[in-house]
Amino acid sequence: MKSLFDQTQLAGMTLKNRFIRSATHDGFADEKGHMTEELFQIYENLAKGGVGAIITGLTYVSDLEEPYPGQMGIYDDSFIEEYKRLTEMSHRYNAKIILQIVSLGSQTSPSTSGKVMWGPSAVTDLGFKTTPQEMTAQDIILVQQAFAEAALRAKKAGFDGVQLHVAHGYLLSKFLTPYYNRRSDEYGGNIENRTRMVRETYQAIRDKVGPDYPVLIKINCDDFMEQGLTFADCKYVCHKLAELGVNAIEVSGGISSSRPGEGTIRTITAEQGSYFRTYAAEIAGEINVPVILVGGNRDFAALMEILKQTTIEYFSFCRPLIRESDLIKRWQSGDLGRSKCVSCTKCFRLDGTRCIFNQK
Numbered sequence: 210m211k212s213l214f215d216q217t218q219l220a221g222m223t224l225k226n227r228f229i230r231s232a233t234h235d236g237f238a239d240e241k242g243h244m245t246e247e248l249f250q251i252y253e254n255l256a257k258g259g260v261g262a263i264i265t266g267l268t269y270v271s272d273l274e275e276p277y278p279g280q281m282g283i284y285d286d287s288f289i290e291e292y293k294r295l296t297e298m299s300h301r302y303n304a305k306i307i308l309q310i311v312s313l314g315s316q317t318s319p320s321t322s323g324k325v326m327w328g329p330s331a332v333t334d335l336g337f338k339t340t341p342q343e344m345t346a347q348d349i350i351l352v353q354q355a356f357a358e359a360a361l362r363a364k365k366a367g368f369d370g371v372q373l374h375v376a377h378g379y380l381l382s383k384f385l386t387p388y389y390n391r392r393s394d395e396y397g398g399n400i401e402n403r404t405r406m407v408r409e410t411y412q413a414i415r416d417k418v419g420p421d422y423p424v425l426i427k428i429n430c431d432d433f434m435e436q437g438l439t440f441a442d443c444k445y446v447c448h449k450l451a452e453l454g455v456n457a458i459e460v461s462g463g464i465s466s467s468r469p470g471e472g473t474i475r476t477i478t479a480e481q482g483s484y485f486r487t488y489a490a491e492i493a494g495e496i497n498v499p500v501i502l503v504g505g506n507r508d509f510a511a512l513m514e515i516l517k518q519t520t521i522e523y524f525s526f527c528r529p530l531i532r533e534s535d536l537i538k539r540w541q542s543g544d545l546g547r548s549k550c551v552s553c554t555k556c557f558r559l560d561g562t563r564c565i566f567n568q569k
């Protein structure tokens with residue numbers, strides 16, 4: 210029988226259990242995206258805390274766009290040495306570490322220093338109220354190359370893989386969303402065209418890092434908004450990426466303009482449990498790529514049930530590990546009490562991550 214503490218192989222990576230820290234932007238990098246001691250400490254606590262793998266916070270691949278305050282970067286080779294220290298530390302605790310790479314698109318503040326804001330089309334972001342410039346064919350190539358170079362740097366720095374952020378309304382996610390993608394060229398229109406940016410970006414990464422390096426994606430099962438990405442669209446994208454060799458799919462959902470109560474972490478409460486379970490289970494049943502379920506995972510027994518009843522292989526956590534970085538160690542010791550996170554959402558700030566209950 211399967212167990213949450215099974216040792217498994219994910220694209221050649223040996224994971225000591227099925228628990229993963231989902232990407233979490235902490236806001237503790239310096240103003241150029243470099244590591245700080247505080248950030249290093251957060252990762253060391255996570256690595257000690259028992260997860261099989263850590264996915265880093267969203268890390269920007271090009272400094273042509275305005276990052277979030279304190280966002281991690283990987284836009285040039287100067288990052289390789291400091292990230293080696295991070296990956297070596299993580300490996301000392303037998304925790305794999307995966308770099309999440311992103312282009313923010315219009316989900317950032319307007320730049321005061323002449324940086325660009327890219328979008329599939331010049332459509333104002335309903336949440337951030339920012340309007341990007343429509344990307345030209347040259348911009349598209351530039352961004353795809355930036356992703357590919359970032360992934361190669363990640364490999365050189367010792368990360369066990371990269372995760373392409375295709376969820377939550379960031380640039381790649383926006384290409385999939387009809388409301389934000391109004392293009393009339395081969396990158397817009399039907400789902401085949403709207404998937405092209407993600408497919409080509411994935412392929413550019415794959416060409417750089419080689420066939421064996423783990424490349425994961427995080428994707429919305431649904432945008433939960435009018436003219437948003439639908440679940441049928443999501444499955445289409447997952448099938449296409451599976452054909453291209455993607456190594457794992459983390460199923461999330463929602464966007465800053467989602468309908469209240471559906472999908473976004475701002476409105477989902479602890480009582481709702483693993484709220485993308487049905488979507489992730491259907492994807493896992495249809496597609497022969499390991500699926501990671503994120504969102505609302507709090508209760509050990511409930512996760513065991515999902516593991517038994519579905520073909521979902523992995524479970525990832527964000528807020529529970531902000532509240533309690535050693536949750537997995539606690540569960541492993543036999544104390545199976547549910548996560549202390551009450552999903553109050555107060556940790557969701559762009560200027561640093563602290564749980565109000567155990568603020569240090």
Ligand SMILES: Cc1cc2nc3c(=O)[nH]c(=O)nc-3n(C[C@H](O)[C@H](O)[C@H](O)COP(=O)(O)O)c2cc1C
Nearest residue numbers: 231232233234266267474504505526527528556557
């Ligand atoms: C403070 C905070 C920062 C986050 N940063 C990221 C991020 O960098 N990349 C990402 O894909 N998701 C990010 N998320 C979303 C989480 O990875 C996760 O999908 C979501 O919080 C639901 O999982 P949970 O119920 O375990 O918190 C963030 C969430 C929070 C609360």
